[in-house]
Amino acid sequence: MNITNARLSTYLRSPVWWPQINWGRWLSAGIYGLSGLIGAAAFAYPFLLRLRGEGFNSGLTLVLTTGLLMLCLLVLLLEVQGQVISAKVVAALGLLVAVTAILRFVDNALPIPGGFSPIFAPIIIAGYVFGARFGFLLGVLSLLVSAFVTGGVGPWLPYQMFTTGWVGLTAGWLPHPARPRITLSMLALFGLIWGFLFGAIMNLYSWPFWVGDAALSWLPGSDLRTTLHHYLTFYLVTSLWWDLIGAVGNLTLILVLGQPTIHALERFRQRFHFVQQRQG
Amino acid sequence: MGSEETPEELQAIAGNSALTAHAWLIWLLAAATFTILSRNPLYTTLILLVVAVVYHRVRPRGAVFPFSWLRLGGFMLLIPALFYALSLSSGNTILARLPAQWPLIGGPITLEAMVLGASNGLLLFTLLLLFATFNRALPASELIRLTPRALHHLGIVVLIALTYIPETLAQGQRIREAQAIRGYELKGWRGWRPLLLPLLISGLERAMEVAEAMVARGYGSTGEQPHSTRRQMGMLVGLAAAFLGWLLILVGIVWGWGALVGGILWLLWLVWRAGRQVTFSRYQQQTWQPWDGVVIIASLVPLPLLLWLTPATLLYIPFPRLTLPPFEPLWGAALLALLTPGLRTEE
Incomplete structure (x- = not known):
């Protein structure tokens, strides 16, 4: 049966009792929701493997999970791109991705201590100013382009892209208080939290491959509580100090550079959203 | 070379x-x-x-x-x-x-x-x-x-970013030299402000010029494709099938492979179909x-x-x-x- 989109839409709306639903919007929300769930499950797979127990094949699981995450990212990008992207947004995104990629290059080239990377502050601020969709794309594409430039393409890349996309996406969901000081404090706190969260999320996919002290390792067949306890101990022992430096770095960078950057981006947001009204 | x-x-x-x-x-x-x-x-x-x-x-x-x-x-x-x-x-x-x-x-x-x-x-x-x-x-x-x-729109974003990385680096160097002539020294966290902000603003100004050039060369003139409800529905079904298959494989159920492979092939077909609607030329x-x-x-x-x-x-x-x-x-x-x-x- 060959039904066009318009006919399908009309058919779905035809009964008088049927409410006027924007199906595209709901389906879009469904894709975002399911992609978020798949991303979360892909990272949290060590907690889902307890039923498998001894039959766990670490290599195959990593290949399958990475493949699923890449596919999910592809669908999500197609959906995000399916909504209207103007030439101004494309150009602004391209230029901001270039600036962020250079910051990643600086991060690789200079001996910056611990887990601090200057790329998160601009992604958070741009996501906050330009919105969740822009923030998500900036996060994902910044990691992709910087990986091309610095030679950082590897199996870790889809995980990094997804997590950094979440940083920009969630920044777009933050409220917009009237007082600039509250905005700055909120963004700085947000940067601090993501400093820890990024490390905790990125550790997850490689944790089942870590072999060491039994109290820190992933154990096949363990219950959820034991697995959580082991992961928390693992995180506290191996990553807390590293991520603390990253979190404090994010906080400082947003406090020092946040206010003028927000002003500059807000000024350009008005110019980017300028549209000519049709006469008549 | x-x-x-x-x-x-x-x-x-x-x-x-x-x-x-x-x-x-x-x-x-x-x-x-x-x-x-x-x-x-x-x-x-x-x-x-x-x-x-x-x-x-x-x-x-x-x-x-x-x-x-x-x-x-x-x-x-x-x-x-x-x-x-x-x-x-x-x-x-x-x-x-x-x-x-x-x-x-x-x-x-x-x-x-x-x-x-x-x-x-x-x-x-x-x-x-x-x-x-x-x-x-x-x-x-x-x-x-x-x-x-x-994903042609995003491909253009990546291309713009890759093209402008050397230009942005050169712009950063020019701003740094201009600040040095004024006797400004890069010290501490706050010292980066006079370098990074002009770099950001000049980058966004360039973005406006790039956007105008793109529109002048016909970018977006064909009009956006209508939001395809069927494609969205298909993507949702494909994602759900692949996810279900992956979960079943994780818990050791062999049938999961069918759902995973079916979901992946279905999604790849949808992406291929979406790509066929895009017309562009390569230099x-x-x-x-x-x-x-x-x-x-x-x-x-x-x-x-x-x-x-x-x-x-x-x-x-x-x-x-x-x-x-x-x-x-x-x-x-x-x-x-x-x-x-x-x-x-x-x-």
């Missing part, structure tokens, strides 16, 4: 004599999969040697790794070996003992733990060299070709040559064998006592097929 090369020669180097980006991608995915799935130091060493040969044979056109490979390899083998020796107490061959009351590192240091650490380090190093070869062989402009056609065409086909076939040759071999043949665990890892000559010979990209000299 010498400065005396003519544009035709540069064209030949960039487009005609090298493998296509797609052939390189399949080689990379195959080699990475084989490395991860056959976790055995003998196979890993074999793949490492094969990749090292390809790395040295390939003409550097992309990002070149800035460190010494030998030093990095030694570091990546030594550090995990020491770390595992200190943190893992399993194994029968005890080399030394640390006081048991020392937290985390106390207890026996065993040869088996060291071998496991070094083996994991070797695996990571092989993966790193593999991706470095891929990055070395392909310039960023070629990597863009791997962007699915359906520089890259033609497929028979050698691309040879590399793709050679990369996929070991795949059926991988499915046939048992995990006991492929995997190696040095516990409880160190033994020689198993080695299947047929699998070893199949892995040599990955040498193919390095067999032909690029002119």
Whole structure:
């Protein structure tokens, strides 16, 4: 049966009792929701493997999970791109991705201590100013382009892209208080939290491959509580100090550079959203 | 690349004599999969040697790794070996003992733990060299070709970013020089403000100019495709099927494979269909040559064998006592097929 989109839409709306639903919007929300769930499950797979127990094949699981995450990212990008992207947004995104990629290059080239990377502050601020969709794309594409430039393409890349996309996406969901000081404090706190969260999320996919002290390792067949306890101990022992430096770095960078950057981006947001009204 | 090369020669180097980006991608995915799935130091060493040969044979056109490979390899083998020796107490061959009351590192240091650490380090190093070869062989402009056609808007974003990175760096240098002339010195966190803000603002001003140029050249003039409800519905169904399949495989239900493969194929078909609705032209065409086909076939040759071999043949665990890892000559010979990209000299 060959039904066009318009006919399908009309058919779905035809009964008088049927409410006027924007199906595209709901389906879009469904894709975002399911992609978020798949991303979360892909990272949290060590907690889902307890039923498998001894039959766990670490290599195959990593290949399958990475493949699923890449596919999910592809669908999500197609959906995000399916909504209207103007030439101004494309150009602004391209230029901001270039600036962020250079910051990643600086991060690789200079001996910056611990887990601090200057790329998160601009992604958070741009996501906050330009919105969740822009923030998500900036996060994902910044990691992709910087990986091309610095030679950082590897199996870790889809995980990094997804997590950094979440940083920009969630920044777009933050409220917009009237007082600039509250905005700055909120963004700085947000940067601090993501400093820890990024490390905790990125550790997850490689944790089942870590072999060491039994109290820190992933154990096949363990219950959820034991697995959580082991992961928390693992995180506290191996990553807390590293991520603390990253979190404090994010906080400082947003406090020092946040206010003028927000002003500059807000000024350009008005110019980017300028549209000519049709006469008549 | 010498400065005396003519544009035709540069064209030949960039487009005609090298493998296509797609052939390189399949080689990379195959080699990475084989490395991860056959976790055995003998196979890993074999793949490492094969990749090292390809790395040295390939003409550097992309990002070149800035460190010494030998030093990095030694570091990546030594550090995990020491770390595992200190943190893992399993194994029968005890080399030394640390006081048991020392937290985390106390207890026996065993040869088996060291071998496991070094083996994991070797695996990571092989993966790193593999991706470095891929990055070395392909310039960023070629990597863009791997962007699915359906994601053309985002491909343009990536292209703009890659094009403007050198320009942004040069702009940063100009701003720094201008500030230095005024007697300004870069000190502390706040010192970055007079450099980064003008850089950001000038970048966004350039973005406005780029956008106007794009509109003037007809970007977006064909109008956006209507939001396809059917495609969205299809994507939702495909994602749900792939996710369900993955979950079922994780808990050991074989039927999950059907849902996973079905979902993946359905989604790839949708992406392909979405790509067919996009019309665009390329300034520089890259033609497929028979050698691309040879590399793709050679990369996929070991795949059926991988499915046939048992995990006991492929995997190696040095516990409880160190033994020689198993080695299947047929699998070893199949892995040599990955040498193919390095067999032909690029002119």
